[in-house]
Structure formats: structure tokens, C-alpha cells
Amino acid sequence: MKRPQGLETFLTRIGRTLGNRVSTESEILTAAAGDESGLPDGMPSAVVKPLTVEEVSLVAREAHDLGVPLIARGGGTGKAGAGIPTEGEVVVDLTGMNKILEVRPQDLYAVVQPGVITRDLDRAANEHGLFYPPDPSSWESSTIGGNIATNAGGPRAVKYGVTQRYVWGLQMVLAGGEVIRTGKHSLKGVVGLDLTSLIVGSEGTLGLVTEATMHIIPAPRAVETAWLDFADVHVASKAAEKIFAAGFTPRMMELLDPVAIEVVRPKVAFPIDASAKACMLLESDGDAERAESDLLKMCEIAVEAGALNAIIGRSDKERDNLRRGRRLVSSSLKERYPLKFSDDIAVPRSRIADLLAQTATAAEKTGMRTAAYGHLGDGNLHINFLCESAEQRRSANVVRLELMKRVVSMGGTMSGEHGVGLTKRDELELEQSREVIALQRRIKGVFDPKNIMNPGKVWPLS
Numbered sequence: 001m002k003r004p005q006g007l008e009t010f011l012t013r014i015g016r017t018l019g020n021r022v023s024t025e026s027e028i029l030t031a032a033a034g035d036e037s038g039l040p041d042g043m044p045s046a047v048v049k050p051l052t053v054e055e056v057s058l059v060a061r062e063a064h065d066l067g068v069p070l071i072a073r074g075g076g077t078g079k080a081g082a083g084i085p086t087e088g089e090v091v092v093d094l095t096g097m098n099k100i101l102e103v104r105p106q107d108l109y110a111v112v113q114p115g116v117i118t119r120d121l122d123r124a125a126n127e128h129g130l131f132y133p134p135d136p137s138s139w140e141s142s143t144i145g146g147n148i149a150t151n152a153g154g155p156r157a158v159k160y161g162v163t164q165r166y167v168w169g170l171q172m173v174l175a176g177g178e179v180i181r182t183g184k185h186s187l188k189g190v191v192g193l194d195l196t197s198l199i200v201g202s203e204g205t206l207g208l209v210t211e212a213t214m215h216i217i218p219a220p221r222a223v224e225t226a227w228l229d230f231a232d233v234h235v236a237s238k239a240a241e242k243i244f245a246a247g248f249t250p251r252m253m254e255l256l257d258p259v260a261i262e263v264v265r266p267k268v269a270f271p272i273d274a275s276a277k278a279c280m281l282l283e284s285d286g287d288a289e290r291a292e293s294d295l296l297k298m299c300e301i302a303v304e305a306g307a308l309n310a311i312i313g314r315s316d317k318e319r320d321n322l323r324r325g326r327r328l329v330s331s332s333l334k335e336r337y338p339l340k341f342s343d344d345i346a347v348p349r350s351r352i353a354d355l356l357a358q359t360a361t362a363a364e365k366t367g368m369r370t371a372a373y374g375h376l377g378d379g380n381l382h383i384n385f386l387c388e389s390a391e392q393r394r395s396a397n398v399v400r401l402e403l404m405k406r407v408v409s410m411g412g413t414m415s416g417e418h419g420v421g422l423t424k425r426d427e428l429e430l431e432q433s434r435e436v437i438a439l440q441r442r443i444k445g446v447f448d449p450k451n452i453m454n455p456g457k458v459w460p461l462s
């Protein structure tokens with residue numbers, strides 16, 4: 001493990017205020033060493049757990065003074081390696097700052113600390129007949145701070161958009177300890193550069209988010225759910241096009257390919273057609289009558305487009321059973337293929353079927369299978385490389401690189417929601433020009449002149 005120079009002095013200085021919330025115990029370091037990217041862990045040199053913005057400011061000020069690198073940590077569920085220490089960084093664990101400070105239903109916002117669990121914000125809004133739409137599948141353990149830093153999406157993004165749409169304002173501690181506020185507590189606001197949006201998705205490279213004003217919106221009265229089976233991904237994708245062309249925006253439109261179906265089939269409490277090679281989880285919402293009629297019409301369109309059948313959830317339990325079919329995919333694939341890794345590309349929706357076919361063919365040539373599932377509605381799919389050996393992992397990288405090039409040539413992006421972190425850092429130039437990367441580096445330098453905030457992430461090292 002690298003030990004930053006000045007570490008001992010740093011720990012002594014902040015220890016005077018944070019006391020036993022500064023730790024170098026190996027068990028605590030190990031717990032903060034990795035994320036869910038599948039990349040190897042990297043040891044931090046210490047973990048600090050501030051509880052107030054003043055304490056975060058002190059940590060940043062001393063770190064800046066002594067040149068000690070920092071890395072913010074929320075739920076540790078990130079999938080891009082952005083939360084993995086590579087330079088012996090000190091982890092700033094923000095999970096103790098987990099209070100919902102204010103909910104203002106009349107003004108449609110809530111003010112929260114960064115360590116609030118995503119689902120808890122939604123629950124707090126639900127108490128007022130409102131909801132918080134972004135729903136990363138990790139929302140029982142991810143934090144709002146982490147969601148902001150990664151600009152998280154989720155199944156409902158097709159209708160409601162991603163985290164960025166819901167961040168009205170931020171409090172952030174800059175390297176050096178300065179505390180800034182960006183944005184406002186109103187829906188509209190066009191004063192100055194939109195620094196709030198710049199910070200959203202910056203993966204902890206610009207500073208430490210210590211408070212956020214989050215937009216919450218009226219909850220739909222009803223949600224309806226259906227599961228549809230298709231002969232293949234092409235038919236499912238055509239059905240999706242027809243649903244959107246008919247003027248519907250589903251609350252959720254999720255896809256499972258044949259391998260994803262194979263791993264969840266034995267676990268679900270409803271029948272999946274034996275010949276199904278693609279499945280779709282479809283939802284509508286609104287008032288009760290509208291939600292039901294929209295779902296039925298979307299199912300009709302899908303059946304006309306070739307769906308083999310449609311199962312409609314008739315109760316909360318049945319709806320939850322159908323959703324479970326999608327929720328179980330990630331963990332079931334991991335159980336069967338512990339060495340798997342995945343990418344979360346996004347392309348224009350109409351290109352998905354071609355992209356999946358080309359990727360599966362390229363992978364088969366190396367003797368490896370792929371699985372794809374995810375957010376068909378917004379063209380953002382999780383493509384999994386189901387490696388069964390270290391050697392297959394190496395050949396998977398070649399296929400993966402081709403996939404990235406194909407995605408970019410289709411007008412898509414290497415990451416629809418997980419971010420760049422370490423996993424896509426070295427391929428960034430496939431998607432962005434050198435000029436654009438250089439501009440981002442200059443912006444980073446303005447926020448963080450000594451490069452102590454999550455160094456070595458997002459932008460290629462040279």
C-alpha cells in the first residue's frame with residue numbers, strides 16, 4: 001500500500017477533532033478498499049468519518065495543506081472502480097452524515113445529507129404523497145452522495161430521467177476546505193454557470209458533497225406491471241419501438257436476453273415461455289384508470305408486434321413477483337459466473353438488437369458467452385462477459401474494446417449510468433476528443449489544484 005507523505009501529521013491534526021473516527025485498523029481499511037466493479041481492491045491508508053460539514057472542511061483543508069489524497073465513500077456500491085483507492089488515499093466515509101434535514105412538500109424538495117440511503121429519501125417523500133424517482137437497483141444501500149457523484153440512473157429513468165434532473169442545489173467542500181453552495185431551492189434558476197450540473201457525475205474528483213437539495217414530485221396513484229415473452233431480442237426491440245411510436249412512455253421497460261432468462265427462470269414464481277429468447281418487464285403509472293389502460297394498450301401493441309404472451313400483475317404480490325424476475329438477474333449471473341464483469345453501454349434504442357447480436361457473435365469466437373439485460377426503454381444495457389477463467393477474462397477485454405468502438409460509432413456512450421472511474425478511464429479517448437479531455441483536466445485543476453480529490457480516476461493518466 002502506498003503511504004502518502006505527510007500522512008502522520010495529517011492524522012494527528014485531524015485526530016484532535018475527529019478522535020476515534022480516524023482509523024488505520026486493518027479491518028476498517030479493508031471494508032473501504034473496494035466497490036462492486038469486480039476490480040481488485042486497493043488499500044486506503046486511513047478511513048475518516050466526519051459527521052459535520054465543519055469536520056469535512058477540516059479534513060479537506062489539512063489534506064490540501066499536506067498533499068494527502070482523499071476519496072469520498074458512500075455505500076460502496078459503485079460499479080466503475082471510482083471508489084477504489086489507488087494512491088493510498090484517505091477514505092472520507094460520509095455514511096454518518098445521513099440525516100434528512102427537511103422535507104418541503106409544498107415546494108417539492110427535500111434537503112439531505114450525502115449519506116442518506118436512496119430508498120430512505122423516497123420513503124420520506126412517500127409520507128407526503130410524493131416520491132423520489134431515480135431508483136438505481138442498489139437503492140437499499142447506495143447513498144444520495146454516491147448517486148450524485150455518479151449521476152445514477154435506474155429502471156424508472158426512461159420516464160423520469162436520472163439523478164441530475166433532481167439535484168437543485170449542492171453544498172460542497174472543495175480541496176482546501178472552502179465550503180461552497182451551488183444552485184437554488186426552486187425549480188427554475190439560470191444565474192451563472194450551472195456548477196450543480198458540473199458536479200453531478202464528477203465521481204468525487206471535484207470535491208466532497210456535504211448536502212443536497214433534491215426535487216421530489218407527486219407520486220402516481222397507481223402502478224401497473226406486465227411481463228412479456230418474445231422469440232428474440234429483435235422482436236422485443238421492434239415492439240419497444242412501436243410502443244414509443246404510439247405515444248407511450250412506459251414507467252419502466254426492462255429487457256432480459258436468453259442467458260439472463262436462463263439464470264432467473266428456475267427462481268421466478270410465474271411461467272416464462274419455454275421458447276422465449278427475450279423477455280420484457282413493462283410498467284405504466286398514473287391514476288388508476290390511465291395506468292391500467294396504458295399498460296393494456298402497450299401489451300396489445302407488443303403482442304401485435306410478435307410477443308408470445310403477456311402476464312399482467314393483478315395484485316401487489318403478483319406485480320412484485322414480476323419485478324423480481326428482473327431484480328434477480330445480476331445476482332443470479334454472479335452466482336453462476338463469479339468471474340464475470342459487465343459494462344453499461346447506452347445506444348439509440350433502435351440499435352440495441354444489432355449491437356447485442358454482434359457482441360454475442362464476437363464473444364462466441366473466443367468461446368465465451370455474454371448476457372445482456374437492463375434498461376431497453378432508454379437504450380442502456382448491462383452487457384456481461386461471462387468469463388470462466390483468467391484467460392477468458394483476457395480475451396474478453398479484446399471483445400469489450402470492440403464493443404466500445406461499436407457503441408461509439410452508433411452514437412452511443414461507453415457508460416449510461418455507472419461512470420468512468422477506473423473501468424473506462426483508459427478508453428476515454430474512444431469517445432471523447434483530446435481537446436475535450438484536456439478541457440476537463442483544466443476544470444479539475446481549478447477545483448482541485450493539488451489533485452488530491454480522487455486522483456487518477458476518470459481521465460487517462462497520460
Ligand SMILES: Cc1cc2nc3c(=O)[nH]c(=O)nc-3n(C[C@H](O)[C@H](O)[C@H](O)COP(=O)(O)OP(=O)(O)OC[C@H]3O[C@@H](n4cnc5c(N)ncnc54)[C@H](O)[C@@H]3O)c2cc1C
Nearest residue numbers: 074075076077078082137143145146147149152153204209
Ligand atoms: C446490485 C447493484 C445494482 C446497481 N444498479 C444501478 C442502477 O440501476 N443504476 C445506476 O446508476 N447504478 C447502479 N449501480 C451502481 C451504484 O449503485 C451507483 O453508482 C451508486 O450511485 C453508487 O452510490 P454509493 O453511495 O454506493 O457510492 P460509492 O460506491 O460509495 O461511490 C461512488 C463514487 O461516488 C463518489 N462519492 C460518494 N459519495 C460522495 C460524496 N458525498 N461527495 C463526492 N463524491 C462522492 C466516490 O468517491 C466514488 O467515486 C448498482 C450497483 C449494484 C451493486
